[in-house]
Amino acid sequence: MEASQASLAVPGVKQVVSDYVTLTKPKVQLLLLLTTITTMYVAGDPSVGLVAITVVGGFLSAGGAGAFNHFYDRDIDAAMPRTASRPVPSGRISPRAALIYAFALQIASFAILWSAANLLSACLALAGFFWYTVVYTVWLKRRSPQNIVIGGAAGAVPPLVGWAAVTGGVAPAALYLFAIVFYWTPPHFWALSLLMKDEYARVGVPMMPVVHGEAETRRQIVLYTLLLTVLTLLPFVFGFFGVIYAVFAVGLAGAFITLSLRLQRRADRKSALRTYLFSLGYLAVLFVAMVLDAQL
Ligand code: HEM
Numbered sequence: 001m002e003a004s005q006a007s008l009a010v011p012g013v014k015q016v017v018s019d020y021v022t023l024t025k026p027k028v029q030l031l032l033l034l035t036t037i038t039t040m041y042v043a044g045d046p047s048v049g050l051v052a053i054t055v056v057g058g059f060l061s062a063g064g065a066g067a068f069n070h071f072y073d074r075d076i077d078a079a080m081p082r083t084a085s086r087p088v089p090s091g092r093i094s095p096r097a098a099l100i101y102a103f104a105l106q107i108a109s110f111a112i113l114w115s116a117a118n119l120l121s122a123c124l125a126l127a128g129f130f131w132y133t134v135v136y137t138v139w140l141k142r143r144s145p146q147n148i149v150i151g152g153a154a155g156a157v158p159p160l161v162g163w164a165a166v167t168g169g170v171a172p173a174a175l176y177l178f179a180i181v182f183y184w185t186p187p188h189f190w191a192l193s194l195l196m197k198d199e200y201a202r203v204g205v206p207m208m209p210v211v212h213g214e215a216e217t218r219r220q221i222v223l224y225t226l227l228l229t230v231l232t233l234l235p236f237v238f239g240f241f242g243v244i245y246a247v248f249a250v251g252l253a254g255a256f257i258t259l260s261l262r263l264q265r266r267a268d269r270k271s272a273l274r275t276y277l278f279s280l281g282y283l284a285v286l287f288v289a290m291v292l293d294a295q296l
């Protein structure tokens with residue numbers, strides 16, 4: 001009896017490991033790291049070892065940032081059904097442990113990137129960590145509907161980390177890749193926020209549909225998708241990428257614009273979900289297309 005009570009109270013090793021992995025937002029990491037890896041092959045001809053080290057460093061930094069977000073947002077996460085069962089609000093991991101873990105991961109990231117890649121890539125990852133934790137999570141998320149636009153810059157840092165790891169610098173082309181993720185983030189998140197509006201409203205987080213309404217959010221999604229389209233075509237116009245990239249960029253942009261216009265016209269949840277899901281594939285395919293273009 002006592003033993004079974006103890007096993008109820010103390011989470012098993014599997015649960016603990018799974019919770020600490022959850023703190024790093026692993027699914028989001030897959031796409032963040034895809035942009036890092038593909039950028040590395042656009043920037044040059046990195047060794048497999050350097051790519052592996054950069055992936056580990058990037059994972060630790062973004063994972064630390066995710067853990068900090070779980071720590072800081074535990075009050076609002078506890079009040080939203082989507083997030084209530086996360087490790088910290090559900091009590092399986094203490095806030096203190098999550099905070100220590102967050103900084104430990106970022107310190108490990110800095111040490112690994114600095115020693116095995118270079119100081120610039122380590123500093124850029126640290127800047128991404130700072131932007132996502134302090135600027136987005138602490139400062140803007142609960143204050144302004146522009147939280148995604150400004151705070152979203154953190155998620156655009158991984159290509160800079162990858163570029164710096166390979167070349168030791170940040171060329172204008174790397175800033176293009178940064179800008180692409182930067183302009184992609186608002187349509188990605190705002191489409192999803194249309195589905196989560198009531199939850200955000202309940203906890204007082206001023207996301208776009210809560211503050212400016214759903215119609216304005218759908219309009220902004222179309223606007224940013226158009227800006228993103230122009231931006232993604234510029235590298236072709238300036239000769240940085242060739243025809244392979246252009247074919248993918250035009251095809252992807254056509255589909256993204258079609259979906260965002262349909263979302264505006266139909267104003268239903270299904271279209272919002274489709275636009276959000278497409279945004280994930282859009283970014284992945286666009287970055288892979290860059291590698292194909294650069295290598296073929
Ligand atoms: C401020 C910027 C961003 C915000 C607020 C945001 C927000 C979200 C939210 C709320 C979800 C729903 C799933 C969840 O609850 O975790 C999500 C999913 C996702 N996001 Fe973002 N996102 C941002 C930027 C990015 C960036 C830069 C990337 C990668 C380049 C990314 C990749 C993903 C992926 C892959 C998913 C799907 C994860 C899953 O299926 O659980 N996001 N995002």
Ligand SMILES: CC(C)=CCC/C(C)=C/CC/C(C)=C/COP(=O)(O)OP(=O)(O)O
Pocket residue numbers: 025028061062063065066069073083124125128129130132154155157158
């Ligand atoms: C280089 C570096 C360190 C980059 C870090 C970038 C990073 C971790 C981006 C994650 C984006 C994301 C999932 C935001 C959701 O936060 P949210 O708090 O709005 O969503 P939630 O309500 O699901 O917690």
